[in-house]
Amino acid sequence: MVEAYLNGKRTYAVQSKEDLLAFIKNKKAILIAMNTEKILREDIRLREIINSNIGYPDGVGAVLAMRRKGIPARKIPGAVFWLEIVKAFHLGKTFYLLGSKSDIINMTVIKLKKEYPGIKILGYRDGYFTDAEYVEIKQDIQQRKPDVIFVALGSPRQEYVMADLIAVHPALYMGLGGSLDLFCGKVKAVPDWWCRYFIWEGLYRALSDMGNIQRWKRQLPAMRIIYKILLGRL
Numbered sequence: 001m002v003e004a005y006l007n008g009k010r011t012y013a014v015q016s017k018e019d020l021l022a023f024i025k026n027k028k029a030i031l032i033a034m035n036t037e038k039i040l041r042e043d044i045r046l047r048e049i050i051n052s053n054i055g056y057p058d059g060v061g062a063v064l065a066m067r068r069k070g071i072p073a074r075k076i077p078g079a080v081f082w083l084e085i086v087k088a089f090h091l092g093k094t095f096y097l098l099g100s101k102s103d104i105i106n107m108t109v110i111k112l113k114k115e116y117p118g119i120k121i122l123g124y125r126d127g128y129f130t131d132a133e134y135v136e137i138k139q140d141i142q143q144r145k146p147d148v149i150f151v152a153l154g155s156p157r158q159e160y161v162m163a164d165l166i167a168v169h170p171a172l173y174m175g176l177g178g179s180l181d182l183f184c185g186k187v188k189a190v191p192d193w194w195c196r197y198f199i200w201e202g203l204y205r206a207l208s209d210m211g212n213i214q215r216w217k218r219q220l221p222a223m224r225i226i227y228k229i230l231l232g233r234l
């Protein structure tokens with residue numbers, strides 16, 4: 001598949017969800033949703049993880065950046081695509097889910113079993129664990145050997161965790177961010193009109209969750225770069 005480097009980070013020029021499904025079918029790698037935040041973030045470790053795995057254009061920012069390089073690509077929203085993976089592979093592959101709040105992960109598993117009869121979920125747990133508990137989670141994944149592991153801890157932590165897990169258990173991993181909250185109806189998706197006109201999806205999420213300091217902090221690298229562009233320093 002054609003690839004482009006966006007601020008030094010490899011992103012595949014995916015043309016359709018079918019295209020991406022076929023590409024990942026037998027891969028043991030981490031699927032990473034490329035959006036404005038990840039493109040702009042100056043984080044060497046994250047860049048290494050992206051460049052040795054599969055970054056796909058999850059946000060409008062990634063699609064536009066690719067088009068500017070003359071490489072056509074389609075937006076594949078991760079929050080929808082993880083369900084395409086479930087739909088396509090649930091009768092052949094086994095699954096494991098890690099992350100989000102405990103009520104959300106429980107609801108997700110119930111919903112998945114109802115909507116995808118026959119799905120084999122080998123294990124799951126919420127994303128609020130201690131270092132000692134993480135060691136147990138890692139052992140559990142190594143022992144159960146799921147084919148597909150969804151990790152919903154938010155970025156970039158989920159990418160660090162997936163890189164650590166894939167080293168001991170090669171499989172298909174996908175970072176979900178807040179997709180499970182969306183799946184369970186706890187949060188609303190960023191509207192298309194915002195993506196089209198403002199591109200910066202992280203800013204919409206920060207504005208709609210004003211009290212969440214961590215979310216604002218994650219916007220800082222993007223804000224710094226925009227400030228530099230405005231001052232003509234970039």
Ligand code: UDP
Binds near residue numbers: 152179
């Ligand atoms: N989360 C978690 N453990 C933590 C912190 C966050 O499991 O210690 C979960 C949180 O419940 C949410 C997800 O990680 O479901 C992060 O969602 P967010 O929308 O912030 O991620 P993004 O899609 O912006 O990367």
